[in-house]
Amino acid sequence: MGDGERDYDVVLLGATGFVGRLTAAHLARSAGEGARIALAGRSAERLAALRRDLDVAWDTLVVDVADATALDRLAASTRVIASTVGPYARHGLPLVRACARAGTAYADLTGESTFAARSVREVHDAARDSGARIVHACGFDSIPSDIGVGLAHAASGGGPLAEAVVQVRAIKGGVSGGTIDSLRQQLLDARNDSSLRRTVANPYALTPGPSRRLPASSRPRGLRLDETSGVWQAPFVMGAFNQQIVQRTSYLGGWSYGELMRYREVVDTTTGTTGRIIAAGVSAGTAALVGGLLFPPTRALLDRVLPAPGEGPSEQARQAGRFTVESDVYPVDGAPMRTRISAPYDPGYDGTAVMLGESALCLAFDDLPDVGGVLTPMSAMGEALAERLRHHRFTVETTPLPAG
Template sequence: MSQNDRDHHIVLLGATGFVGRFTARHLAQSAPAGARIAIAGRSSTRLQEVNRDLGVDWPTIQVDTADTDAVARLAASTSVVATTVGPYLRYGTEVASACARAGTSYADLSGESIFVARSIERNHDVAESSGAKIVHSCGFDSIPSDLGLGLAHETAGGVPIVAATLRVRSLRGGISGGTIDSLRQQMKEVKTDASIRRLVGDPYALTPGPSVRLPGRRGSGWGKERNVWQAPFVMGAYNQQIVQRSNYLTGWSYGQLMRYREVIATGRGFAGFARACAISGGTAALVAGLALPPTRAVLDRVLPAPGAGPSSDAIERGRFVLDVDAYPVEGQPVRTRVAAPFDPGYGGTGVMLGESALSLAFDHLPERGGVLTPMVAMGQSLAERLRAQGFTLNVDALH
């Protein structure tokens, strides 16, 4: 059966969850006329509520991700599956594999190194053969990082890059229970297996690794640069793995010796120093707390539960501005400004996942299957779509 003969263009799995509802709303507003969209989840009653809230009459599919036969039927019924059902290590493995086997493209919001590494091992060759584009990390993790550097690299002429840094200039938004639960599950795995602990901290965890490795430490980003204090960005280690996979999938076009890091700019003087200390200390405390059962039990009482999120007012006030500075081996350094008037974890992520699904379903993309990245799978097509939704993705010379 060709993809044109399938029942649906897009199935949104997890449409009843917190981020899933944002994604469904965006698809209802932005999908082209004639798009065949269905929503899927465990509760048919809640799926019908989504339809009523959005004023649509999409087909609903009741499915449990633990039911492999049902997941296989779901994958075979559509051209694209977009899923918000995490933690993906627990709920996403069979969905991604079923899509790879069925030749169905797939997009998720994973920021889980372990899950993506296992997906590559299990699905990449199968998806290459079937033509499926299996694209992880189609939300705030890791589209700004991946597209930001990829667009900068293209503008710089496609030459190798010596160094690149993503700086968070401003970031306003809440944190979801699903994000916390993904981090919680990954920390449990890390605690029980030293090899997994090494994988999470390895920039090349999602690639075979370059033939030449940089000597010494790569640097965390903590400290002062150009008289501005900065702290490591909490998702920088994972985003670096996605960026390096794009590098690998394009034949190490960014350069095998490229240094990439992500930081939060906290300002000048003592106030900037204090903010950098607070961010670094808070991040370390959260990660350490989730790794230990006694402190994890305490944190579970105060952190948002899976499916929960911040207030609508907090989401409405959300927005972000990021700069990705790239220094090529020759020519002018360039900067990609990535910004949007959306909460990064909810409204913004709903737009990014929704537009990724629409791109995979309707755009003329390179005929390449496998476990890909947003930049390699969709690149400029996705960038244009996001610009049309109010995102800034501008690349300029850096002076």
């Protein structure tokens, strides 16, 4: 079926969830006249209410993600599906399969290694053959990391990298209930399955793996002191997953970053002894959250205080959100480069809604590389997505790395 025969340009599935509503609102502001958008979800009443709130004339589609026939019809009706329906390991694969069969582009917000790895294993070949661009991780996980490293690498000359360091310089905002639920489900699935645990821990989980492995002594780990700023840094909670996405980008480009690129993803604290203590606390707190979600007594306590799927902060709280992420690359030969991505948005909510919405529009309307398969934000959209984000209060700029 050609694109001209499809009913819609973009279908937003999960439109009535918290991040779904924010994404729908962004599309209402930004899709442009003539864009054919539809809102999809489980409840006709909630979809109708959302359409009234947005004051749009878009179609609403009631869809059961467990109904494979309905998903095939949905995928055949549109050029792009953007999905906020998680946990993706539980709900995502039937839709991804339908998109791969129909040659339909797909974008989601997953941060689940196990789901992304299974998607690569089961769907990549079919999507490549049909021309479907299947693009996971189109929110704060993992666009700043993936696009940041990709643009810095291109500016450095495109040769192999010795190292990439992604640094979360500032972050203010919440982690969405959907993200927490996805983390919880992935941990529970992996608890009794050693193969899933290996997937979560493997930086090359979304690739066949390089021909050689990094020596264990050279793998970055633990706390880090930024010698230029004197700021102590802790491992970033989503760094392991983001690294998998970045390594897949490298693999899809013929290991363009180099098979043995070292990768580190960290979050700034502050300077001196205080900074080291805070960094250690951040690292320990991340481990405690993971451990707490694994065991029923502590999980029950955490469930009382962590946001549930479909929940989120007030508009006033979200308006105070912001983030800045800097991706530094160090070529084997050539000058180090830095890409800075920042925006005055809560990263897990409004920022992610903009990133997912613009990813869907980019996949629908922009002149992109003619390649299908299970891709990444950088390999599928790259600079085209960066340019779209710049029009929505994002700073995306690449410069030589300051000497220091």
